[in-house]
Amino acid sequence: MALYRDEGVVLRTAKLGEADRIITLLTRSHGKVRAVAKGVRRSKSRFGGRLEPFMRADLLIAQGRSLDVISQAESLAAYAAPISADFEAYSAANVIAETADKLVAAENERTGAQYRLLVGALNALAKHAHAPRLISASYVMRALSLAGWTPRLSSCVVCGGTDAAFFSVPDGGAMCANDHTTQSHRVAQPTLCQLEALLNGDWAALQGVTEPLPETSRIVEDWAEYYLERPLRSLRIS
Ligand SMILES: [Zn+2]
Incomplete structure (x- = not known):
């Protein structure tokens, strides 16, 4: 899968399956992006609280066929x-x-x-x-x-x-x-x-x-x- 890097602000999130969420982001260079954060609802998620609404993060995203998948997220500003x-x-x-x-x-x-x-x-x-x-x-x-x-x-x-x-x-x-x-x-x-x-x-x-x-x-x-x-x-x- 092709990877791209961008920074974005989380606009909203929606539950997906058992432990995942679909994160809707406005990004600096790729416009609005909807991407899956796998395992984000588990207590020991590697994403921590970095993909909550109003968070601004530096993201590494894998392009998927239907939905993209967030591979990494580093906090840039904890507005939340x-x-x-x-x-x-x-x-x-x-x-x-x-x-x-x-x-x-x-x-x-x-x-x-x-x-x-x-x-x-x-x-x-x-x-x-x-x-x-x-x-x-x-x-x-x-x-x-x-x-x-x-x-x-x-x-x-x-x-x-x-x-x-x-x-x-x-x-x-x-x-x-x-x-x-x-x-x-x-x-x-x-x-x-x-x-x-x-x-x-x-x-x-x-x-x-x-x-x-x-x-x-x-x-x-x-x-x-x-x-x-x-x-x-x-x-x-x-
Ligand atoms: Zn007039």
């Missing part, structure tokens, strides 16, 4: 422990991992920029760099933007005027009173400003903010659901 110790960070990490999983649909799609964004978000969560729900909201907006779905926030999507007072997910962003469609709804200016800061990763503008405005959270959720074409389960329960 500090994230799992804090419920809000854990919830935010679930939103982030689910978004990455759903966004990168095709396996072996090249997604270097998505990988860097994912690592940055988990690193910020593990270090408690900002409020967890701001980190996950910012990640969702930036990841979708990288995929080509960037909302227009500072001006009307139709006329470009700066007096936007409505927001429409299907129309792609802010709208003025003259152009707004029936799919839009009224939006407050602070919400648009907060969305802009989250989209740009402008943490200076978010200083002192402990959680997104309710309207901001709703728009992030709707934006993700509409463009991913399915709801983010972990956002609904958080």
